[in-house]
Amino acid sequence: MRLASAELVDSREILPGQWLQAYHAPDLAVGSRAGQFVHVRTGDFSGLVLRRPFSLNTTDPATGIVTLHFRVVGRGTEWFTRLRPGDAIDLLGPLGRPFEVDPRSQHLLLIAGGLGIAGVRMLADEAIRAGRQVTLLFGAASARDVYPSSLLPDEVEYVVATDDGSLGHHGFVTELVTGYEAWADQAFACGPTPMLAALAQLVAGRRDRLGVAKLGRKRGGGKTVAAGSPAARRKSFLQVSMEQNMGCAVGACLGCVVMTTSGTPQRVCREGPVFAYDEIAWEGGW
Amino acid sequence: MKPKRRAMTSTARPVAGKRASVPREPRRSEGARSPALATTRPRPAVGPRASEAPAVVEIAPSQVDLRVDLGRGLILPNPIMVASGTFGYGIEYGDVVDVDRLGGICCKGTTLKPRIGNPPPRVTETPGGMLNSIGLQNPGVDAVIEKYARTWATWRTPVIVNVAGESVHEYVEVARRLDGVPGVAGIELNISCPNVGAGGLQFAIDAGAAGEVTAAVRRATDLPLLVKLSPNVADIRPIARAIADAGADALTAINTLSGIALSPRRDRPLLGNIYGGLSGPALKPVALRIVYEAVQAVNIPVVAIGGVTELNDVLDFLAVGAVAVQVGTAIFADPTVPIRLADELAATCARQGMLAYRELIATALPAAKGRPSSKGVEYRP
Ligand SMILES: Cc1cc2nc3c(=O)[nH]c(=O)nc-3n(C[C@H](O)[C@H](O)[C@H](O)COP(=O)(O)O)c2cc1C
Ligand code: FES
Numbered sequence: 001m002r003l004a005s006a007e008l009v010d011s012r013e014i015l016p017g018q019w020l021q022a023y024h025a026p027d028l029a030v031g032s033r034a035g036q037f038v039h040v041r042t043g044d045f046s047g048l049v050l051r052r053p054f055s056l057n058t059t060d061p062a063t064g065i066v067t068l069h070f071r072v073v074g075r076g077t078e079w080f081t082r083l084r085p086g087d088a089i090d091l092l093g094p095l096g097r098p099f100e101v102d103p104r105s106q107h108l109l110l111i112a113g114g115l116g117i118a119g120v121r122m123l124a125d126e127a128i129r130a131g132r133q134v135t136l137l138f139g140a141a142s143a144r145d146v147y148p149s150s151l152l153p154d155e156v157e158y159v160v161a162t163d164d165g166s167l168g169h170h171g172f173v174t175e176l177v178t179g180y181e182a183w184a185d186q187a188f189a190c191g192p193t194p195m196l197a198a199l200a201q202l203v204a205g206r207r208d209r210l211g212v213a214k215l216g217r218k219r220g221g222g223k224t225v226a227a228g229s230p231a232a233r234r235k236s237f238l239q240v241s242m243e244q245n246m247g248c249a250v251g252a253c254l255g256c257v258v259m260t261t262s263g264t265p266q267r268v269c270r271e272g273p274v275f276a277y278d279e280i281a282w283e284g285g286w
Numbered sequence: 287m288k289p290k291r292r293a294m295t296s297t298a299r300p301v302a303g304k305r306a307s308v309p310r311e312p313r314r315s316e317g318a319r320s321p322a323l324a325t326t327r328p329r330p331a332v333g334p335r336a337s338e339a340p341a342v343v344e345i346a347p348s349q350v351d352l353r354v355d356l357g358r359g360l361i362l363p364n365p366i367m368v369a370s371g372t373f374g375y376g377i378e379y380g381d382v383v384d385v386d387r388l389g390g391i392c393c394k395g396t397t398l399k400p401r402i403g404n405p406p407p408r409v410t411e412t413p414g415g416m417l418n419s420i421g422l423q424n425p426g427v428d429a430v431i432e433k434y435a436r437t438w439a440t441w442r443t444p445v446i447v448n449v450a451g452e453s454v455h456e457y458v459e460v461a462r463r464l465d466g467v468p469g470v471a472g473i474e475l476n477i478s479c480p481n482v483g484a485g486g487l488q489f490a491i492d493a494g495a496a497g498e499v500t501a502a503v504r505r506a507t508d509l510p511l512l513v514k515l516s517p518n519v520a521d522i523r524p525i526a527r528a529i530a531d532a533g534a535d536a537l538t539a540i541n542t543l544s545g546i547a548l549s550p551r552r553d554r555p556l557l558g559n560i561y562g563g564l565s566g567p568a569l570k571p572v573a574l575r576i577v578y579e580a581v582q583a584v585n586i587p588v589v590a591i592g593g594v595t596e597l598n599d600v601l602d603f604l605a606v607g608a609v610a611v612q613v614g615t616a617i618f619a620d621p622t623v624p625i626r627l628a629d630e631l632a633a634t635c636a637r638q639g640m641l642a643y644r645e646l647i648a649t650a651l652p653a654a655k656g657r658p659s660s661k662g663v664e665y666r667p
Contacts, residue, residue, distance in 0.1 A: 001380055001381070001382060002381065002382060003382055003621070003622070041619055041620065047413045047414040047415075047567075047568075048411065049411060049414065049415055049416055049566045049567065049615055049616070049618065049619055050409075050411045050416060050618055050619065051618065051619060076411075090620075092382070092621075244406055244407065245406070245407045245408070245409050245410055246409065247372075247409045247416065247418065247618050248372070248374075248378070248617070248618050249618075250374075250378045250379055250380070250382075250621075251374060251378040252372065252373055252374030252378035252379065252394075252617075253371060253372055253374070253409070253418070253420070253618070254371075254374075254394070254403060254408070254420045254423045255408045255409035255418060255420065256406075256408070256409070257403070257406055257408065257423070258406065259402075259405075263402070264402065265402055265403060265423060270378075284405060286402070286404070286405035286558070
């Protein structure tokens with residue numbers, strides 16, 4: 001984690017109200033991993049006191065370019081859209097714990113709801129570089145909100161669901177998952193909390209549907225690993241990237257917690273944003 | 287009116303057996319004053335006043351004395367502290383902040399038993415500030431000591447443990463466990479907590495309860511004792527007096543101001559706890575008023591908190607009599623703010639020919655009113 005200045009290289013509105021910006025930030029482009037995020041300071045100081053957390057959408061160590069993908073939801077995000085190439089912003093990162101892919105996993109299922117694509121996008125690059133196969137299930141309200149396939153690596157199998165049926169599967173993206181659960185060795189999801197909760201429920205029933213023999217890989221029975229540790233997450237079939245309002249983004253303010261099944265709140269910015277699906281108390285628990 | 291020079295002896299406490307001789311300024315006769323000067327606030331007569339006479343020697347920022355004495359041996363290397371709840375236990379910002387350059391660290395509110403805090407969302411941005419409702423999530427005093435005290439003991443910067451509780455007994459028990467722990471330099475009582483024994487009324491809003499909890503903690507520990515005022519009261523002065531009379535070494539002011547925010551669809555309050563505490567620049571005028579009032583009500587040092595973001599904020603709080611400030615919310619936007627403020631304060635003093643920042647204290651107080659405590663102002667190496 002460090003404070004870094006980053007220069008805007010490219011900025012465009014890729015979907016209505018959604019922007020993709022490329023920054024030159026060599027320090028971040030090297031050494032960041034999929035699932036991590038940055039906390040970005042707005043230059044609009046007229047009353048905005050907090051930074052904005054953004055997933056690292058992609059990083060390219062060769063060029064030093066990192067991209068951020070965000071939706072304009074208020075004055076802070078609006079400010080970013082008015083930046084011009086050459087303008088500098090202040091980034092704190094990389095922050096949080098990354099996705100943990102089991103070395104034996106060959107087939108990765110990525111599941112994204114809307115802007116949640118920004119949370120798993122970088123994992124597609126990492127996986128393909130490592131020679132894995134990637135299927136991306138993407139859900140949006142309608143065709144006009146669907147992430148352009150041109151922004152994905154060619155190797156990714158891209159499957160779309162829309163709520164209104166205007167493109168791809170008519171319905172929720174979660175309805176597509178059962179079709180891939182036998183193929184997938186591991187799944188990684190980012191999106192609205194109800195979507196993640198539905199996925200967690202699906203995965204909890206997966207063992208019954210598929211039977212132990214058809215699990216993607218054998219579970220090592222012997223060694224127990226501490227819940228929440230990278231090793232435990234690496235063994236989880238489904239990892240989810242959670243979202244929460246943030247203050248500090250470094251673990252100092254306890255503003256960003258989610259309740260876990262162990263009964264202790266965990267910080268999305270520090271223990272997360274990636275969690276194993278069974279770490280999260282989906283019903284709350286306070 | 288007849289502004290008097292600060293009386294240096296009443297609360298003087300020689301530190302390490304040394305007292306510097308204070309160069310006396312020639313007294314101007316009352317009649318010689320220009321109208322503008324006549325309204326000038328009294329200023330502490332400490333150190334050479336090159337600002338009034340042409341500086342003979344250039345002063346480097348590193349020569350400016352920034353030390354603060356908060357009483358009972360609690361000496362801050364500089365008057366810029368970090369506020370409770372915004373800087374965790376001092377370790378979270380890692381290499382981004384050099385903790386040894388801070389004036390002091392107030393750690394997250396600590397209770398006797400672990401607390402899981404309030405349901406999320408817990409923070410949200412508001413105009414010029416933010417609301418938080420963390421709900422005092424913390425692992426309990428024993429775990430805090432075990433996990434962090436050893437690290438704190440290696441730091442030059444004093445760490446002050448912010449203590450919360452729901453009964454006098456709880457505060458006392460936490461204080462007792464902190465007493466004598468290496469690495470714990472002092473206690474800051476967060477009395478903006480519901481007093482379960484008194485039907486949930488906050489200690490902070492009642493002079494009797496505030497005095498009682500302060501006195502009880504005072505008896506339980508020899509640690510320097512700071513008590514943090516809440517702005518959610520009609521009149522701070524009797525409360526500040528009760529706390530000072532009960533033996534607190536210093537006051538800190540202020541905690542957050544109660545507020546709410548709404549969900550984007552306006553169908554419910556946004557925060558999981560409904561209520562949150564307002565902090566950030568929006569809070570500053572309220573903090574300035576309360577510090578102004580508290581300073582004149584007591585004769586122990588007052589540390590100001592509320593929206594400190596830039597040097598002007600520091601100078602304002604010093605001008606109303608605070609001896610130090612705490613930076614909270616501003617850290618979230620820029621964690622380097624506290625260290626930069628300390629540097630800028632030294633630079634500004636040097637530019638004005640001041641050898642000590644304390645010349646900046648209390649310049650905006652009414653002349654006729656009581657002087658702010660000089661305990662913290664007085665310390666000379
Ligand atoms: C996220 C957050 C958590 C806080 N937690 C505590 C706490 O545990 N104990 C306490 O006395 N004050 C707490 N405060 C209040 C701050 O210490 C400070 O009094 C207040 O934020 C005003 O200062 P500021 O405007 O510089 O932030 C908290 C403030 C924030 C923003
Ligand atoms: S945002 Fe402060 S602890 Fe996570």
